[in-house]
Amino acid sequence: MTVLLENAPIAAAAAVFLLGVAMVLRERHLFRTLMGLSLVESAVNLLLVAIGYRHGGASPIYTLQTEEAAEKMVLPTVQALTLTSIVIGLATTAMLLAFAVTLHRTRGTLDIDELRSLRG
Amino acid sequence: MIAFLQLHAPALAVALPLAAAILLLALGNHAKRLAGFLFLAGLLSGACFAWATALRVIATGTPVDYVFGAPAGAGPLDNPAGIALRIAFRVDALGALCLLPAALLSCLAGHYSCASERVTTGGAFFRPLFLLLSAGVYGMLSTGDLFNFFVFLEITSLSGAALAAYRVDGGLATEAGFKYAALSSLATMAYLLGAALLIAQYDALNLRVLAQALNSHAPTALDTMAMVCLLSALLLKCGAFPLHQWVPDVYSRAPGGVSAFLLVSSQASLYALFRFAFALFPQFARLNGALLLLAGAFSMFVGVTAALAQHDVKRLISHHAVSQTGYMLLGAGAGLWWTAGAAGEGTLATDALASGLFHMVNYALYNSLLFLAAGAVIAATKRRDLDELGGLGHRMPVTAACFGLGAIAIAGLPPLSGFASKWGLYVTSFRLSPFWAVVAMAVGLMTLASFVKVFHSVFLGPQKEEFASVEEAPKAMTFPLVVLAVLTVLIGLFPGWTFDRLLGPAAAVLTGGAQ
Numbered sequence: 001m002t003v004l005l006e007n008a009p010i011a012a013a014a015a016v017f018l019l020g021v022a023m024v025l026r027e028r029h030l031f032r033t034l035m036g037l038s039l040v041e042s043a044v045n046l047l048l049v050a051i052g053y054r055h056g057g058a059s060p061i062y063t064l065q066t067e068e069a070a071e072k073m074v075l076p077t078v079q080a081l082t083l084t085s086i087v088i089g090l091a092t093t094a095m096l097l098a099f100a101v102t103l104h105r106t107r108g109t110l111d112i113d114e115l116r117s118l119r120g
Numbered sequence: 121m122i123a124f125l126q127l128h129a130p131a132l133a134v135a136l137p138l139a140a141a142i143l144l145l146a147l148g149n150h151a152k153r154l155a156g157f158l159f160l161a162g163l164l165s166g167a168c169f170a171w172a173t174a175l176r177v178i179a180t181g182t183p184v185d186y187v188f189g190a191p192a193g194a195g196p197l198d199n200p201a202g203i204a205l206r207i208a209f210r211v212d213a214l215g216a217l218c219l220l221p222a223a224l225l226s227c228l229a230g231h232y233s234c235a236s237e238r239v240t241t242g243g244a245f246f247r248p249l250f251l252l253l254s255a256g257v258y259g260m261l262s263t264g265d266l267f268n269f270f271v272f273l274e275i276t277s278l279s280g281a282a283l284a285a286y287r288v289d290g291g292l293a294t295e296a297g298f299k300y301a302a303l304s305s306l307a308t309m310a311y312l313l314g315a316a317l318l319i320a321q322y323d324a325l326n327l328r329v330l331a332q333a334l335n336s337h338a339p340t341a342l343d344t345m346a347m348v349c350l351l352s353a354l355l356l357k358c359g360a361f362p363l364h365q366w367v368p369d370v371y372s373r374a375p376g377g378v379s380a381f382l383l384v385s386s387q388a389s390l391y392a393l394f395r396f397a398f399a400l401f402p403q404f405a406r407l408n409g410a411l412l413l414l415a416g417a418f419s420m421f422v423g424v425t426a427a428l429a430q431h432d433v434k435r436l437i438s439h440h441a442v443s444q445t446g447y448m449l450l451g452a453g454a455g456l457w458w459t460a461g462a463a464g465e466g467t468l469a470t471d472a473l474a475s476g477l478f479h480m481v482n483y484a485l486y487n488s489l490l491f492l493a494a495g496a497v498i499a500a501t502k503r504r505d506l507d508e509l510g511g512l513g514h515r516m517p518v519t520a521a522c523f524g525l526g527a528i529a530i531a532g533l534p535p536l537s538g539f540a541s542k543w544g545l546y547v548t549s550f551r552l553s554p555f556w557a558v559v560a561m562a563v564g565l566m567t568l569a570s571f572v573k574v575f576h577s578v579f580l581g582p583q584k585e586e587f588a589s590v591e592e593a594p595k596a597m598t599f600p601l602v603v604l605a606v607l608t609v610l611i612g613l614f615p616g617w618t619f620d621r622l623l624g625p626a627a628a629v630l631t632g633g634a635q
Contacts, residue, residue, distance in 0.1 A: 017313070024306060030298070037302060040309045044316065051320035075205075078319060081267050085312060088274045092305045095278060099285060099298040106291030115295055118369040 009050035017043035030100045030110040034093065041089040045082050052078030126172065130186040130209045133169035133223075133258045137162045141251035156234070159247040163230045163254060167223035170258050174216035174223070178622065183212035185264075196264065196326050204326035210264030213625035217477060218261045218391045220622075221484040222384050226254040228600035229384075232492055233377030235596035236499050245286050246378065252279035253385060260388040266315045266325045269392060270308065273357065276385045277304035284374040284382065296373040299366050307353040307363075314349030317342050331399045339403050347401045351408070354396065357389035360449055361419035364442045368426070371438035376495015379434070380488035383441060387484055390445065394452050394473070398459065398630035405460035412453030413556060419446030420563040427570050431506045433497065436574060437490050440530060443563060444483045450560060451476020451545050454552045459631050466631060468551060474619065474627035475544030481622075482537040482611060486529040489604040493523035496593040496601070497578060506577045513579035515590040520579040522601035527575050529608045531568035537608045540615035 016039055023036025057074035104110055125132070140162025147155050177184050186209040187196050196208035211219065230250055237246060252275055259272035281304065285297025319325060321342055322333040334343060356363035367386075371379040397408045423443025430436035455473030458465040496519045497512060498504050513520040529538035542564060550557035592598065611618055 021306075024302070033302060037305055037309075040306065044309050044312050047313065048316050048319075051316060075203075077323075077325070078316075081319075084267075084271060088271070091278060092274070092301065095282060096298065096301050096305070099281075099294050099301065102285075102288060102294045103291055103298065106288060106294065115291075117292060118295060118299075118373070 009046060009053075013043045013047035013050060015043075016040075016046065028112045030103070030112060030115075033112070034096050034100065037096070038089070038093055041085070041092075045085055045089070048078050048082045048085065052076070052082070125169075126176070127192055128186070129169045129173045129176075130184060130211055130262050131188065133166050133173060133262070134255045136169065137166035137251040137255040137258070140165075141248040141255070144248040144251065155247065159230070159234070159251065162251045163227055166251075166254055166258060167227045170219045170223040170262075173211050173262070174219040177211050177213060177216040178625075181213075181625065183210055185210050186262075197329070204265075204324060204329050207268050208264045208326060209262045210328075211262050212629050213622075214391070214395065214477075214627075214629045215261050217481065217622050217626040218387065219258065221481050222254075222257050222261060222388065225381060225384050225484060225488055226250075226257070228603060229377045229381040229488065229492070230254075232380070232495075232597050232600045233375065235594050236375060236377055236495055246283055246375075249279045249283045249286070250378075250381070253283060253381060257385050257388050260385075261391060264327050266318065266327060266330065268325075270312055270315060273311065273389070273392075274308055276388065277301065277308060277357075280304075280370075280382050280385055283378045284370045287375060289373060293373045296366075296369040300370045303356060303363075303366050307356040310349045311353035314346040314353065317346035317349070327395075327399065334400055335402060339401075343401075344404075347396075347404060347408075350396055350400075351393060354389050354393040355415065358386050358393055358445060359442055360415050360445050361422050361442070362415075364419060364423070364445075367442050368435050368438040371441060371491070372432060372435035376434075376492050376498065379438070379495070380491040383488055383491070384484055386441075386445070387480055390448060390480065394476075394630060397452070397456055398473075402459065405456050409453050409455075409457030409460065412449045412456060413552075414453075416446040416449030416451075416453055417556065417559050419443060419449060420559065421446075424563045424566045424570065428566060432504050433494050433506055433509070433574060433578060434491070434504060436506070436570065437487070437494055440490075440567060440570070441487055443567065444479070444487060444530065446563070447542065447545055447560065448476045448480045448483070450549055450556060451479060454549050454556070455627070455631060457552065468548065469631040470624070470627045471544070472548035472552075473631055474623040475541060475548050477626055478544060478615075478619065478623050479538075479541035481618075482529065482541045482608070485604050485611070486526045486536075486538060486608050489522060489526040489601060489608065490530065492597070492601055492604070493519050493526065496597050497523075499597075500590050500593060501587060506574065509578045510587075511579075511581045511583040512587060512590065514583040515587060516579075516592045518598045519593055519601060522598070522605040523579065524575055525605040525608055527571040529612070531571050532564045533568070534612070535609075536612035537615070538612075540612055 020036045020039030024033050027033050054074045058069040058072045060073040060076050140158050144155055144158055173184055185195055187194055188207045190206055196204045256272045256276035263269050281297045281301035284300055285294045287293045322330055324330050359367040420443050423439050427436050427439035451472050455469045458469035503509055529536040532538045532542040546557045546560055
């Protein structure tokens, strides 16, 4: 039971990741493709945070810690990576949405099959 | 002062273009002359520092380490805890080899874009994006840190997609940009997933620390998963079969100067692919070597057959970009295969990888030459269909001559640079199995056929009436063409010098011949 509970975040990340990839591959509306991409991003962020958790560790904030807790401080590398990745994900999503708006303005549709004019 | 600049050169190569990009954004549409000056200053200073670092590495033969925020001369592990806490750059002979053409092309393509965009759109929106792209490429080539590489990969992906799309072009360029950005973001997420799997096991991001940790024991299942994620992400970013579908769309719809530099950013991904496959996962050398050989052979074949059927001049060259990437994968695949072999095969591995790297440098020069020349033709005639173009050799002699030299180089005819590196690839892949050499030669012949067709239908034949008033491209656009053409000829004439000074040490970094 504890094994299941401990690995639950990782299983959730895998499930969300696969859902996102499935959406990117299957959906025909551009916005839904973008939603799928966001899901993939969230899944990877969830995994990063999950692997950064240390049981019994203390958060690395020096001002509020006792001597004893300072011994157990966790190096927050993964958390820093996750923050960076969230910001990058925001930028990617914003840019892709801007592309989608431009596509709708110039071509009048957001259906992938109707948009596909670059071939061969 | 000079000592300070020399010490911080690896960081300044990235920081100065970034700073210039931010200043340009702040300037917006004001102070046009100042903006133009800032753009060139950012590009040139970044390129100078990248060159300075690369030349220092090549001249001294020792890698340059730069640890952000650490005292001068400290290595990434020099702290009380003995763990790699800070972001570290490391430029070795391989990184230096890739920095040289990247820095040169950032200046040439930037210079060209200033002129060509003035002619075609009158806008200068591309400038901050171009600076960001060059900063990202230098970062990818200099970093020694798995996550830092991810950040630079995202910077190049985002700015590259925006550069490909900013002209809109009735929605066609936006479509290409969307495709590029969406696929890139899937690839970078796969990359981050792979990185997360490695961090979870080894608590390290520094590439050298990771390489040691990974190879101190038999690979775990998570290592294998991480490898699949990392390598397939980079395979997509470098535009190789079976993940090459974005290449023709993006390269053909982006403006000429932009496609020339986007190609450099794909090369930076290829550099990382080689580095990861050789340094992080040598225990899978046979498997990865075989996969790279297959991916290479298919990329070569699929790219060139698709190119034969094309009528759009830039799309045709873009398909050849896929095909040429295949050659580099072939060289690296053969090298990787041999690193796992008997002790005597070490020099074979180094030779094969060096030929692949040689082709990478040559390809960056001649393929961007072709893109720039095609862009000049499209800017002058407003046409891109081979059936409509013709007889332009009369009106655009310089462009025609430079395109001709680039075409001879890509087709692999002596004495130009393409011949030198393809010859090396034929010889080394023949040693592995004649099959690979035969595929490479057949693709070489098809490339030749394709470029005979292009050159003939664009530049040869009688002058057409509708092109009677076409003028040669402005000097700012032909200057980069001439520089690249001269370099292609020089490398072709002196391949031995390039091989001994640059390629041998670079390949030895990965195949274990040195350090």
